Amino acid sequence: MKSNQDKEIFGSFYLMDTEFAISAFHLQEVVNAPEDYIAVPLAPRSLKGLFNLRGSFVPVIDLKELLGLKNESHDFQKIAIIEFNGTFVGLLFDKTGEVFKNNNEERCDYDQTHSSGVVSGLFKKEGGERIIQILNVSELFKLEHIPKDTSNNSLGRNGLNKKRGSRKKSISFVVGPTRCALPIADIQEIIKVETTNRTAFISRNFIGTIDLRGTTVPVIDFSALLKYRDVDRSTNTSHGDRRIVIMRLEKDFFGLLVDSVDSIVSFYQDELVSYANKEQAKGDIFQGFITGQGESDIMLLDYQKIQMNEEISEMTRVHGKLYNIQELTQNKGGTRRNYITFKIDSTYAALISEVKEIINYPQSLIRSPGTNEHILGVHNLRGELVTIVDARSMYQAEPKLEQSGSQKVLVFKNELMHFGLVVDSVEAITSLADNDKMKLPKSISQSAGRMCADVAEMIDGVDKNGQRKSMLILSIDALSQRAANLLLAA
Numbered sequence: 001m002k003s004n005q006d007k008e009i010f011g012s013f014y015l016m017d018t019e020f021a022i023s024a025f026h027l028q029e030v031v032n033a034p035e036d037y038i039a040v041p042l043a044p045r046s047l048k049g050l051f052n053l054r055g056s057f058v059p060v061i062d063l064k065e066l067l068g069l070k071n072e073s074h075d076f077q078k079i080a081i082i083e084f085n086g087t088f089v090g091l092l093f094d095k096t097g098e099v100f101k102n103n104n105e106e107r108c109d110y111d112q113t114h115s116s117g118v119v120s121g122l123f124k125k126e127g128g129e130r131i132i133q134i135l136n137v138s139e140l141f142k143l144e145h146i147p148k149d150t151s152n153n154s155l156g157r158n159g160l161n162k163k164r165g166s167r168k169k170s171i172s173f174v175v176g177p178t179r180c181a182l183p184i185a186d187i188q189e190i191i192k193v194e195t196t197n198r199t200a201f202i203s204r205n206f207i208g209t210i211d212l213r214g215t216t217v218p219v220i221d222f223s224a225l226l227k228y229r230d231v232d233r234s235t236n237t238s239h240g241d242r243r244i245v246i247m248r249l250e251k252d253f254f255g256l257l258v259d260s261v262d263s264i265v266s267f268y269q270d271e272l273v274s275y276a277n278k279e280q281a282k283g284d285i286f287q288g289f290i291t292g293q294g295e296s297d298i299m300l301l302d303y304q305k306i307q308m309n310e311e312i313s314e315m316t317r318v319h320g321k322l323y324n325i326q327e328l329t330q331n332k333g334g335t336r337r338n339y340i341t342f343k344i345d346s347t348y349a350a351l352i353s354e355v356k357e358i359i360n361y362p363q364s365l366i367r368s369p370g371t372n373e374h375i376l377g378v379h380n381l382r383g384e385l386v387t388i389v390d391a392r393s394m395y396q397a398e399p400k401l402e403q404s405g406s407q408k409v410l411v412f413k414n415e416l417m418h419f420g421l422v423v424d425s426v427e428a429i430t431s432l433a434d435n436d437k438m439k440l441p442k443s444i445s446q447s448a449g450r451m452c453a454d455v456a457e458m459i460d461g462v463d464k465n466g467q468r469k470s471m472l473i474l475s476i477d478a479l480s481q482r483a484a485n486l487l488l489a490a
Helices: 063-067 157-163 303-308 310-323 476-489
Strands: 009-015 018-023 027-032 047-053 056-062 078-084 087-093 095-101 107-109 119-125 130-135 168-175 178-183 189-191 206-212 215-221 243-249 252-258 260-267 286-290 298-301 336-344 346-351 357-360 375-381 384-390 408-413 418-423 425-433 437-439 455-462 468-474
Touching (some): 009 063, 009 078, 009 130, 027 375, 056 063, 056 078, 063 087, 095 375, 168 252, 168 298, 189 206, 206 252, 206 310, 215 310, 243 303, 243 310, 252 310, 260 425, 298 303, 303 310, 336 408, 336 418, 336 468, 375 418, 384 476, 408 425, 408 476, 418 476
Parallel strands (some): 018 130, 056 087, 215 252, 346 468, 384 418
Antiparallel strands (some): 009 018, 009 095, 027 078, 047 056, 078 087, 107 119, 119 130, 189 425, 206 215, 243 252, 260 357, 286 298, 336 346, 336 425, 375 384, 408 418, 455 468
């Protein structure tokens, strides 16, 4: 039986040409270094200062200064957020290395008489050509210049496990210059529609209706409602990447036209930063900022305040009474479930409840030698290591696409593994009926190596426009097993 040390995972990083490793147990996440720090009066030279990480002020230690290394400036530095007994600090370093499992044949631990304090041993890799020094986090926190204040420990492991609860999942989208989000539970569907139907009703930001499986749904130009631009009543509703977010007001439904759908994001409630806005028309529908989500923070919308908006409420109720709108969930096809659709050459679907989140293609990945060619590397997602799998390569899709801005990573997590699947693009969120499911013919599903090998079912039903539509549903269990086999084969 393997010991806990055999299973231990390390993340490495560089200070100039010297490589160090920290146990992933203490490593919370890795973030970009800020442009400026908040200076601390009378602080030692090794304390770089404080910076704001999602509303918490994190002390940053300059390891070069602390370890007596040559302190030369380096562009694009990173900060490793580490935690020990409820205290967390940031360690400043120059660049990331790799993620690897402990190997006792490569590891040499110092005894106490030869220990150099915070360096407790080393790994000899590549036949001894590459030396990685092991930082002892417990010894590091014993140093007198390391801050010990635990009063602001929302990032600490105890806070993560005991106080913060589970992460909340939301869908983010772009409205004018702003990234916004709504909880997944508050969204019925997200669709792309070519045109809206004109009606006799006129209001400031109402642009028309759409027919959704026999249901007439009024649509509001959300960017115009928030006064980011004038209302757009052009015939081409799907201009650019625009989508319509379908929401519910009691028994009736309405749509919000947004400029594009961004991704699925997750956050802890205590990560929300309060939002004060003098423009009350906008400010009263925002709950706060979801911070630390890529290139910009995200404004979380208050679903109830959106429902209470006078124009939205009036248009929804009038059309509900006029057209006798039926509930979207009432369908002879049985219970309807929400799927997220994406492309890997063709269009596929996965239950949205199985997708942990969607992220942009990572700018940098940690690559380990000897990794299977279909595995692009490991990504540190807020302190959790996610194996990134190239879907096109794994499923022999040709030609292989170059990395582009449209590519997304669907993140899945189950008992087997935590991994991300790189797809060409994310298309929409759609509702489909269970009774429209059918088993995939064995002659197709047994195509080894191809995408359909991990597809057990397909949907043949009616889409948002009343047209019949067929779609293959990805089996997350089968996909997880395939990804796990790739790791074992490496």
